[in-house]
Amino acid sequence: MAFSGLSKRIRELPKSNFPAIIRMAEEDKSIISLGIGEPDFPAPKAVKQALKNAVDKNFTHYSPTAGRHELLEAIAKKLKRENKIKIDDPHRQIIATSGSSEAIMMAIMGIVDIGEELLVPNPGFVTYRPTVELIDAVPVSYNLSSEDGFQIHVEDIERLCTPKTQGIIVNTPSNPTGTVLKKKVLEEIADLAIEKNIIIVSDEAYEHLVYDKARHFSIGSLNGMEEHVLSLFSFSKSYAMPGFRLGYAVGPEKLVNAMQQFHLYTTLSPNTMSQIAGITALEKCGRDVEKMRLEYNRRRKFLLKGLQGVQGLEIEVAPEGAFYLFPRVTNGMTSEQASKALIKDAKVLTAPGNEFGTKGEGFVRMSYATAMPKLKEAVERMQENFK
Amino acid sequence: MAFSGLSKRIRELPKSNFPAIIRMAEEDKSIISLGIGEPDFPAPKAVKQALKNAVDKNFTHYSPTAGRHELLEAIAKKLKRENKIKIDDPHRQIIATSGSSEAIMMAIMGIVDIGEELLVPNPGFVTYRPTVELIDAVPVSYNLSSEDGFQIHVEDIERLCTPKTQGIIVNTPSNPTGTVLKKKVLEEIADLAIEKNIIIVSDEAYEHLVYDKARHFSIGSLNGMEEHVLSLFSFSKSYAMPGFRLGYAVGPEKLVNAMQQFHLYTTLSPNTMSQIAGITALEKCGRDVEKMRLEYNRRRKFLLKGLQGVQGLEIEVAPEGAFYLFPRVTNGMTSEQASKALIKDAKVLTAPGNEFGTKGEGFVRMSYATAMPKLKEAVERMQENFK
Numbered sequence: 001m002a003f004s005g006l007s008k009r010i011r012e013l014p015k016s017n018f019p020a021i022i023r024m025a026e027e028d029k030s031i032i033s034l035g036i037g038e039p040d041f042p043a044p045k046a047v048k049q050a051l052k053n054a055v056d057k058n059f060t061h062y063s064p065t066a067g068r069h070e071l072l073e074a075i076a077k078k079l080k081r082e083n084k085i086k087i088d089d090p091h092r093q094i095i096a097t098s099g100s101s102e103a104i105m106m107a108i109m110g111i112v113d114i115g116e117e118l119l120v121p122n123p124g125f126v127t128y129r130p131t132v133e134l135i136d137a138v139p140v141s142y143n144l145s146s147e148d149g150f151q152i153h154v155e156d157i158e159r160l161c162t163p164k165t166q167g168i169i170v171n172t173p174s175n176p177t178g179t180v181l182k183k184k185v186l187e188e189i190a191d192l193a194i195e196k197n198i199i200i201v202s203d204e205a206y207e208h209l210v211y212d213k214a215r216h217f218s219i220g221s222l223n224g225m226e227e228h229v230l231s232l233f234s235f236s237k238s239y240a241m242p243g244f245r246l247g248y249a250v251g252p253e254k255l256v257n258a259m260q261q262f263h264l265y266t267t268l269s270p271n272t273m274s275q276i277a278g279i280t281a282l283e284k285c286g287r288d289v290e291k292m293r294l295e296y297n298r299r300r301k302f303l304l305k306g307l308q309g310v311q312g313l314e315i316e317v318a319p320e321g322a323f324y325l326f327p328r329v330t331n332g333m334t335s336e337q338a339s340k341a342l343i344k345d346a347k348v349l350t351a352p353g354n355e356f357g358t359k360g361e362g363f364v365r366m367s368y369a370t371a372m373p374k375l376k377e378a379v380e381r382m383q384e385n386f387k
Numbered sequence: 388m389a390f391s392g393l394s395k396r397i398r399e400l401p402k403s404n405f406p407a408i409i410r411m412a413e414e415d416k417s418i419i420s421l422g423i424g425e426p427d428f429p430a431p432k433a434v435k436q437a438l439k440n441a442v443d444k445n446f447t448h449y450s451p452t453a454g455r456h457e458l459l460e461a462i463a464k465k466l467k468r469e470n471k472i473k474i475d476d477p478h479r480q481i482i483a484t485s486g487s488s489e490a491i492m493m494a495i496m497g498i499v500d501i502g503e504e505l506l507v508p509n510p511g512f513v514t515y516r517p518t519v520e521l522i523d524a525v526p527v528s529y530n531l532s533s534e535d536g537f538q539i540h541v542e543d544i545e546r547l548c549t550p551k552t553q554g555i556i557v558n559t560p561s562n563p564t565g566t567v568l569k570k571k572v573l574e575e576i577a578d579l580a581i582e583k584n585i586i587i588v589s590d591e592a593y594e595h596l597v598y599d600k601a602r603h604f605s606i607g608s609l610n611g612m613e614e615h616v617l618s619l620f621s622f623s624k625s626y627a628m629p630g631f632r633l634g635y636a637v638g639p640e641k642l643v644n645a646m647q648q649f650h651l652y653t654t655l656s657p658n659t660m661s662q663i664a665g666i667t668a669l670e671k672c673g674r675d676v677e678k679m680r681l682e683y684n685r686r687r688k689f690l691l692k693g694l695q696g697v698q699g700l701e702i703e704v705a706p707e708g709a710f711y712l713f714p715r716v717t718n719g720m721t722s723e724q725a726s727k728a729l730i731k732d733a734k735v736l737t738a739p740g741n742e743f744g745t746k747g748e749g750f751v752r753m754s755y756a757t758a759m760p761k762l763k764e765a766v767e768r769m770q771e772n773f774k
Contacts, residue, residue, distance in 0.1 A: 002584030243659030272630030
């Protein structure tokens with residue numbers, strides 16, 4: 001059989017309706033976007049200056065496939081300080097990646113073979129399921145429900161484990177639900193991972209964005225989890241650095257060291273200057289992170305309150321993390337119908353919940369990474385026009 | 388079967404001895420490296436300034452998965468001007484990638500399914516074969532021989548085509564051999580691709596680095612090849628921008644458009660600021676490229692001449708491209724033995740030829756992306772001490 005123009009692995013990836021909805025929104029400049037998960041803040045000043053210094057000093061050459069030594073060491077210190085994850089050898093247990101997107105892909109490549117299974121949250125971040133399918137492995141959904149604020153039930157996970165299960169992706173704080181997983185839940189998952197001998201991929205891209213009484217907890221910090229957790233982190237959200245394409249993974253030496261080797265076959269390394277700027281972010285931008293977090297929280301509270309006045313949408317448990325709300329659509333519309341109606345009637349862009357998995361059907365995702373005046377206008381419009 | 392710590396797809400990747408040889412070299416500061424394929428020049432001044440301007444203007448946010456519109460348009464103009472490749476719609480026929488490494492991986496993902504075959508050069512660039520294996524497809528070597536300067540014989544290709552063959556990777560100028568493929572050879576391959584209905588992945592990372600009478604020719608510019616060639620380009624070599632991690636692919640709309648979609652599952656996009664700097668490279672750095680090319684050519688001629696005085700190494704046909712020489716080892720040593728002896732006796736680091744495939748056995752790769760004084764010292768040492 002000759003070349004058909006596209007591999008089956010790609011042809012069979014799920015089709016998304018979200019790009020069409022975004023295009024609908026782009027046609028009308030008055031539309032306010034709560035659709036995209038991107039900080040509206042620019043990168044911190046110190047980070048920008050560090051990038052400029054790096055290029056002045058001609059750090060324009062290749063970096064090692066693990067990442068630059070000084071970055072790996074700064075990451076190890078941050079992990080100890082902020083995540084209580086202890087690293088013996090940063091150069092073998094950490095890899096810097098081109099965004100945490102690449103870390104997700106590389107983790108999946110390192111964990112599952114053809115036909116093997118990886119448990120993924122439903123609803124969950126849009127890339128998990130297709131990335132598993134991309135390499136001919138099998139994503140198996142574990143369902144999350146709004147009634148208990150989308151917490152994980154470990155019995156559900158246990159029931160889904162088969163001899164083919166290699167691991168589970170856990171995401172806290174969660175995109176799209178904003179849920180912060182409870183420490184107790186994470187401890188139960190850790191115990192199960194040891195019992196079943198599977199690996200936990202812990203996506204903590206929103207680690208710094210938790211509010212009120214919620215605390216972010218890194219499952220990789222639990223005793224005895226050294227060989228059972230690969231933790232993924234990102235500079236995109238915490239430090240408002242999405243354009244830098246910088247993330248990292250930390251975990252079992254065997255897996256991470258292999259990722260460092262086959263990095264040559266994906267992107268070799270993240271941008272060299274971004275890596276140097278990343279050191280500044282880790283070491284000097286704690287205040288910037290906190291300032292942004294406080295502003296996100298102010299918006300979150302405002303949006304939560306505002307949604308109480310929107311007839312067709314309902315929040316059952318207020319989420320305490322990331323920068324998303326994930327209200328249920330209560331007027332009988334599907335996610336897609338609701339997103340389209342919100343554009344047409346209220347001129348507000350949201351992401352249809354079904355984009356995040358079948359169990360996201362009947363919800364919409366709203367990002368509050370949008371400046372307060374726009375958020376106010378969006379709430380008013382939804383209160384008046386969405387029923 | 389529970390998780391063994393690493394997927395089979397990764398466990399079975401070929402092991403490389405080159406890192407161990409590099410470590411040998413790192414132990415002695417007097418060793419001169421001809422080992423790594425990286426420009427010794429910093430990025431052009433205008434590119435560095437453009438990067439700084441981009442960060443000043445807060446281009447620190449996400450970019451579209453295809454790449455930034457203004458970059459795609461600048462690439463389309465460059466392709467028309469320099470490669471004679473005509474683009475109807477840059478936004479659907481071009482994708483900007485995190486280095487051409489990522490373009491190689493994404494191309495392979497878009498072309499081959501489990502068990503399908505992709506023809507790769509032997510010797511050839513180190514990532515082709517493992518990247519095909521990474522996604523459980525099958526790399527099939529076509530052999531190149533030093534006797535005719537490592538040109539491709541289209542009859543060999545024809546013989547290797549099976550019903551499972553989906554495409555062929557062609558690399559000109561070549562890493563590791565420095566060969567510039569002749570236009571006539573490329574025309575024959577184009578005809579064969581149409582006859583067999585396979586796709587050509589044309590890796591042109593070294594497009595600007597050709598010398599003497601050699602001319603770089605883009606197979607994608609041939610009539611009727613719109614649906615049969617995916618051309619890959621890089622900013623790393625031409626513009627001395629490896630740390631920017633920026634490359635691009637151009638080709639059939641169906642394939643490229645799919646790559647734009649599944650970019651979400653690899654790295655989303657290359658670094659945003661790098662993309663803006665890339666526009667400056669394409670539009671304003673022709674003189675920088677030419678200046679570096681002239682210097683590479685000066686070194687190439689010097690090294691070619693110098694190698695005539697090295698007893699254990701021989702060049703049969705002088706290569707006219709990239710920044711590599713690929714001499715045969717004539718003293719009975721294997722590639723690895725020769726590389727180790729060159730470190731030990733002459734204190735010169737080279738890459739063993741077998742790293743580039745079985746047909747690279749008996750050769751070593753030398754990069755002349757090294758400043759002239761060091762190159763002179765390296766030649767003297769090899770002439771005196773390698774026999």
